[in-house]
Amino acid sequence: DSGVTQTPKHLITATGQRVTLRCSPRSGDLSVYWYQQSLDQGLQFLIQYYNGEERAKGNILERFSAQQFPDLHSELNLSSLELGDSALYFCASTSGQMNTEAFFGQGTRLTVV
Amino acid sequence: AQRVTQPEKLLSVFKGAPVELKCNYSYSGSPELFWYVQYSRQRLQLLLRHISRESIKGFTADLNKGETSFHLKKPFAQEEDSAMYYCAPYTGTASKLTFGTGTRLQVTL
Numbered sequence: 085d086s087g088v089t090q091t092p093k094h095l096i097t098a099t100g101q102r103v104t105l106r107c108s109p110r111s112g113d114l115s116v117y118w119y120q121q122s123l124d125q126g127l128q129f130l131i132q133y134y135n136g137e138e139r140a141k142g143n144i145l146e147r148f149s150a151q152q153f154p155d156l157h158s159e160l161n162l163s164s165l166e167l168g169d170s171a172l173y174f175c176a177s178t179s180g181q182m183n184t185e186a187f188f189g190q191g192t193r194l195t196v197v
Numbered sequence: 198a199q200r201v202t203q204p205e206k207l208l209s210v211f212k213g214a215p216v217e218l219k220c221n222y223s224y225s226g227s228p229e230l231f232w233y234v235q236y237s238r239q240r241l242q243l244l245l246r247h248i249s250r251e252s253i254k255g256f257t258a259d260l261n262k263g264e265t266s267f268h269l270k271k272p273f274a275q276e277e278d279s280a281m282y283y284c285a286p287y288t289g290t291a292s293k294l295t296f297g298t299g300t301r302l303q304v305t306l
Binding site: 086088117119125126127129132142174176178185186188189190191 | 231233240241242243246283285294295296297298299
């Protein structure tokens with residue numbers, strides 16, 4: 085157990101809908117990363133938060149947004165869902181310092197039908 | 198632009214054969230380098246980090262700053278090594294932990 089919790093584990097929804105994925109980081113970790121893993125795309129970095137503030141942005145679509153709350157948990161909001169958004173969404177947490185290990189959640193498998 | 202490249206999507210080797218998973222990076226400054234592994238149906242986990250100069254499960258990785266490479270090596274592959282392997286440079290200034298596209302290692306009998 086990495087200490088990073090993601091909910092839900094599985095999500096099936098229709099095109100055009102909006103979903104929220106939740107991530108609770110490891111106790112004491114200030115930084116949260118979100119990634120999308122598709123079959124043929126590997127692990128794509130979406131966005132990173134550090135202590136409530138957005139720190140870095142990757143290839144995140146405008147339909148997607150995220151935030152980190154004062155208790156450090158983070159939510160990834162995906163709207164106007166398309167079939168191509170079906171993927172595994174991982175979050176990871178680190179202390180925010182260099183050379184530290186990133187701890188991953190089990191992921192949320194999103195299926196858009 | 199910062200980039201990490203893992204040129205092989207799939208690497209298939211026989212049990213007992215040597216393994217080399219390639220990783221090349223193009224980053225300004227001096228990133229710290231990590232290898233992560235994802236076994237089937239499990240979460241990603243750290244395999245090793247350059248700064249520790251450690252050997253985990255028989256794997257080692259050598260940083261070659263001249264070639265900007267951080268290849269992962271193991272002299273004798275085992276069946277349980279079958280997994281996805283991701284190279285991950287980390288730059289503190291950009292605070293980004295970016296992964297390569299990954300290489301699937303398949304060890305067969």
